[in-house]
């Protein structure tokens with residue numbers, strides 16, 4: 001029996017988030033997530049999907065001739081075979097990123113992967129799932145993200161930024177407004193007023209293509 005993963009979709013688009021925003025990227029979206037963030041824009045990946053072999057996934061990725069590959073979900077690390085998938089994508093020469101909720105151990109992820117670790121805020125309703133041990137493992141190749149739902153979430157994120165010195169550990173600290181919960185302008189004004197060492201990120205794909213799956 002070959003190694004398999006349950007996959008919702010593989011598609012080629014522009015990266016909408018993180019430090020490679022705007023760059024053509026292949027997305028591999030793994031099915032299933034143990035969390036239920038109240039704002040989740042990818043709930044269609046909670047169930048269903050197709051069982052696919054690693055070779056089959058790698059072949060489809062290669063067909064787009066990408067430089068960047070983003071593994072997302074769902075929660076990718078909830079499937080054990082996400083670890084060999086990430087390694088094999090790196091071995092194939094792609095620049096690989098992983099979007100993860102931060103609720104699961106990130107230590108086995110190939111160090112060539114840029115791990116984008118979302119610290120879940122109180123407004124997500126899943127903050128109790130944060131695995132703070134992950135913070136010790138962050139390197140300048142990694143990114144930390146806060147999705148901000150309110151001013152209270154913003155203040156909470158600032159306190160975690162200071163408490164853990166996140167800008168000294170990770171290559172990027174990203175603050176993103178929760179789409180439909182908070183205006184990007186409010187968040188931008190707060191970041192400027194506080195002169196924070198963070199990057200504001202908007203979900204570019206939502207401005208370009210709304211919330212369509214596969215974009």
Ligand SMILES: C[S@@+](CC[C@H](N)C(=O)[O-])C[C@H]1O[C@@H](n2cnc3c(N)ncnc32)[C@H](O)[C@@H]1O
Pocket residue numbers: 033039040041042072073074075076099100101102118145147176177178179180203
């Ligand atoms: C759909 S999740 C998949 C990966 C992983 N489960 C996680 O939460 O990081 C990818 C990213 O989209 C963010 N996201 C989901 N819904 C969002 C929304 N409504 N507004 C802004 N970001 C959102 C998540 O917080 C996460 O950083």
Ligand SMILES: Nc1nc2[nH]cc(C(=O)O)c2c(=O)[nH]1
Pocket residue numbers: 013014015016017027042070072073099205215
């Ligand atoms: N274009 C585009 N960029 C993205 N970056 C992260 C995504 C995700 O759903 O994790 C995503 C997505 O769904 N689409």
Ligand code: SF4
Pocket residue numbers: 033034035036037040041042043073074075101
């Ligand atoms: S962890 Fe990610 S995929 Fe899971 S519910 Fe939260 S945002 Fe959605």
Ligand SMILES: [Mg+2]
Pocket residue numbers: 041042
């Ligand atoms: Mg998305």
